[in-house]
Amino acid sequence: MRVLKSIFRFVLILSLIGLLVGVGATVGLYQYFAPQLPDVETLRDIKFQTPLTVLSADGKLIAEFGEKKRTPIIYNQIPEQFVQALQAAEDSRFFEHFGIDLIGLSRAVFQLVSTGRIQSGGSTITMQVAKNFFLSRERTFERKFSEILLAIQIEQSLSKEEIFELYANKIYLGHRSYGIQAAANVYYGKNIDELSLAQLAMIAGLPKAPSTFNPITNPERATERRDWILGRMHSLSFINEQELQTALMAPVTASYHTTEIELYAPYIAEMVRSELYAQHGEDLYTDGFTVYTTLDSKMQSAANNAVRDGLINYVKRHGYRGPEKQHTIQDLSHDAITALLQNESTFAKLEPAIILEVNKDSATAQRKNGEIITLPWEGLSWAKPFKTVNYSGPMPKKADDAVQTGDLVRIFNTGEYWELSQIPRVQGTLISMTPQTGAIRSLVGGFSFTYNKFNRAIQAHRQPGSNLKPFIYAAAMENGFTPASIINDAPIVLQDKGLDGNWRPENSSNEFSGPTRLRVGLYKSRNLVSIRLLRSLGIDKGIEYLSRFGFDPEKLPANLSLALGSADVTPMELITGYAGLANGGYKISPYFIERINNQSGETIFTSNTAKVCSDCSANSEEEPGLKTNIAPRIMDERTNFLLYSIMQDVIRRGTGTRANVLNRSDLAGKTGTTNEQKDAWFTGFNNKLVTTTWVGYDQPLPMGRSEYGGSAALPIWIDFMKVALADTPESPLPQPAGIVQVRIDPNTGLRASPQQSNAIFEYFKAEEIPRQGMGGNSSNHGQSTEEIF
Structure with a gap:
């Protein structure tokens, strides 16, 4: 007995010594590692690396920029069954322990002692948070001890x-998805709260090894992992037997889902990315900004369709250039033909296809997805062979006049039938803007961003041709001319230092009308009238006036060719100028970012560009300390109204009469065509919306004899x-005080006598009413045409 007591006392003393040594070692280790540990309080302000998100004004997804797919969510948004599934998979006692699971840790220590290496690690969710946010992934004792200490501090x-929220948003789950919400989107195309129990268990199985247990690349291993987690959930009483069996029988439905772009606006998306990258650099792709643009989704979709259809119609007017490639397919299987199409991209809904068979009045073709479709005669009959633009x-009289077996072609679904098509070589752009604010409502920079990323809306410097004339006419009317002023539309030979040799400008029709009222000169786009106006006004004064509207004076030619639009402008510069005509005569600046929210949803930027505010003072405030930024007036409001009235006639009876199909009386606009039809424009507006369109080749080339602003743009x-203004009331420019309407003689521009039968009405500034005519051919202000010019 005495011996046993001695042995017991010895063992007890050794145990106490061991305990003291252990405690001492632990204290020593803590004293060594604690000062080196990061501050866990920083977790409260953690910012997850999330992509840049670009949205339309009405919240449609335009683009995401960033390698990591992550959508942080809060704990209350996480389904309870997912919490339970992750507990079953990773840490069943998560809600009971103090950051360390002693049972799991003991198991890990035993494995280390028995095998000489770390195997399971015994990590809790809290310890994984510590590791994921603060530590490296090296498997060392030092890192493990730091992980334990951090876990205790975090708890x-x-x-x-x-x-749990930090863990669920941080973890990598394969296919570039970080966090459970991104994983639900990637694997199932749904939000996490829309998934079934089986799908939740599948995602819960990913943190252990995202590649090994991936349901897309390794569905068998993923199913084994899912079923094990479901069994654990049942044994932990998280689910009942029926729920278990139903989930175990569920098929694997995971497939790769890309982020669904809701609105195709890649040119604006790139403009946003470029502007913000200049400010934020690479952080832009990880700081989680959400950018709300000014785009209207309905208008943007309409712009996409209008530009695409307009350019396709240009192709159809000029003929078919033939197939992109020719393949020998007689001995090829369906799968082999599909393989030939896999490297061919779709551009602006023009799909690649291979002609399989040609009949008398139809052809069959195979799409990229393997579907066999028929091209009826309606879809082939346009394809006359292209020779030149003229x-x-x-x-074609039969189908094989257009296509041959083995042709790689483009096809387009018109909504009624499949049509043979072709990627246009000609390009186009459209910009639409709210003239009172400068907000861009839609923007298309070319036929297809995928095909060619050059943004013609802001990067292409082109000659506007007659699209620039309204500004010359406005300058003239602010310097004594009226809509009834008579200008001679007659041949002229000019010697100008800024031009090479003698210049003999002509009208596009090669005809001359003689004495012409200013109104008629603009709506019929008479070149000689514009030139004489600018010569009378003075080139310097013309350039100064144009610069008020945002045109760069350095790019405006200092010679009379300016009257015909020989300047170099971008479509964005042109529509900015036209906004001043559409809003009553105010200078605005275009913008496309309405506001920016940070990762927490707080607004960190709101646009405050100058806006038209005709009935408020410069000292008014929308919010305390935030002054309304009021656009300055750059044009007399009466001149503005007179010009608007004349530009309405461009649509009513001039070069833009096609627009009468819209059946609106509030629209005004101007066509524009440059020499040899290298550029075609139309810019038009009412008081609420201004839109410009341009068509041309990137390298200025003739588009064809019939391609004018009125026919191409x-x-x-x-x-x-037609879409943008659908169901919207008419919005003409209001008539300002000081404008009167007077009956005039259409031939002389003078006030008509009461009995004159051919008199017409004309608008004037009150102080510029013309004198009453005598029935002769006198011009306005009592001067003859020869005396004026």
């Missing part, structure tokens, strides 16, 4: 719900405005 600083071959404008 003391944060609630269990906060810890000439084409005869219309105006149809695109009409197709867009």
Whole structure:
């Protein structure tokens, strides 16, 4: 007995010594590691690396920029069954332990002692948070001890719900998805709260090894992991037997889902990215900004369709250039033909296809997805062979005049049938803007951003041609001319230092009308009238006036060719100028970012560009300390109204009469065509919306004899405005005080006598009413045409 007592006392003393040594070692280790540990309080302000999100004004997704797919959510948004599934998979006693699971940790220590290496690690969710946010992934004792100490500190600083939320948003779950919400989107195309129990268990199985247990790349291993987690959930009484069996029988439905773009607006998306990158650099892709643009989704979709259809119609007017490639397919299987199409991209809904068989009045083709479709005669009959922009071959009489077996072609679904098509070589752009604010409502920078990323809306410097004339006419009317002023539309030979040799400008029709009222000169786009106006006004004064509207004076030619629009402008510069005509005569600046929210949803930027505010003072405030930024007036409001009235006639009876199909009386606009039809424009507006369209080759080339602003650009404008203005009331520019309407002689521009039968009404500034005529051919102000010019 005495011996046993001695042995017991010896063992007890050794145990106490061991305990003291252990405690001492632990204290020593803590004293060594604690000062090196990071401050866990920083977890309260953690910012997850999330992509830049670009939205339309009405919240439609336009683009995401950033490698990591992550959508942080709060704990209350996480389904309870997912919390339970993750407990079953990773840490069943999460809500009971103090950051360390002693049972799990003991198991890990035993494995280390028995095998000589770390195996399971015994990590809790809290310890994984510590590792994921603060530590490296090296498997060392030092890192493990730091992980334990950090886990204890985290549990003391944060609630269990906060810890779980951090873990659920941080973890990598494969296919570039970080966090459970992103994983639900990637694997199932749904939000986490829309998933079934089986799907939740599948995602809960990913943190252990995202590649090994991936349901897309390794569905068998993923199913084994899912079923094990479901069994654990049942054994932990999280689910009942029926729920278990139903989930175990569920098929694997995971597939790769990309972020669904809701609104196609890649040119604006790139403009946003470029502007913000200049401010934030690479942090832009991880700081989680959400950018609300000024785009209207309905208008943007209409713009996409209008530009695409307009350019496709140009192709159809000029003929078919033939297949993109020719394949020998006689001995190829369906799958082999599908393989030939896999490297061919779709551009602006023009799909690649291979012609399989040609009949008398139809052809069959195989799409990229393997579907076999028929091209009826309606979809082939347009395809006369292209020769030049001015000439084409005869219309096809049978299908094999257009296509041959093995042709790689483009097809387009019109909504009624499949049509043979072709990627246009000509390009186009459309910009639409709210003239009172400068907010861009839609923007298309070319036929297809995928095909060519050059943004013609802001990067292409082109000659506007007659699209610039309204500004010359406005300058003239602010310097003594009226809509009834008579200008001679007659041949002229000019010697100008800024021009090479003698210049003999002509009208596009090669005809001359003689003495012409200013109104008629603009709505019929008479070149000689514009030139004489600018010569009378003075080139310097003309350039100064144009610069008020945002045109760069350095890019405006200091010679009379300016009257014909020989300047270099971008479509954005042109529409900015036209906004001043559409809003009553105020200078605005275009913008496309309405506001920016940070990762927490707080607004960190709101646009405060100058806006038209005709009935408020400069000292008014929308919010305390925030002054209304009021656009300055740059044009007399009466001149503005007179010009608007004349530009309405461009649509009513001038070069833009096609727009009468819209059946609106509030629209005004101007066509524009440059020499040899290298550029075609139409810009039109009412008081609420201004839109410009341009068509041309990137390298200025003739588009064809019949391609004018009214035939190439105006149809695109009409197709867009038909949608953009649908169900909206007419919005003409209001008539300001000081404008009167007077009957005039259409031939002389003078006030008509009461009995004159051919008199017409004209608007004037009150102080510029013309004198009453005598029935002769005198011009306005009592001067003859020869005396004026």
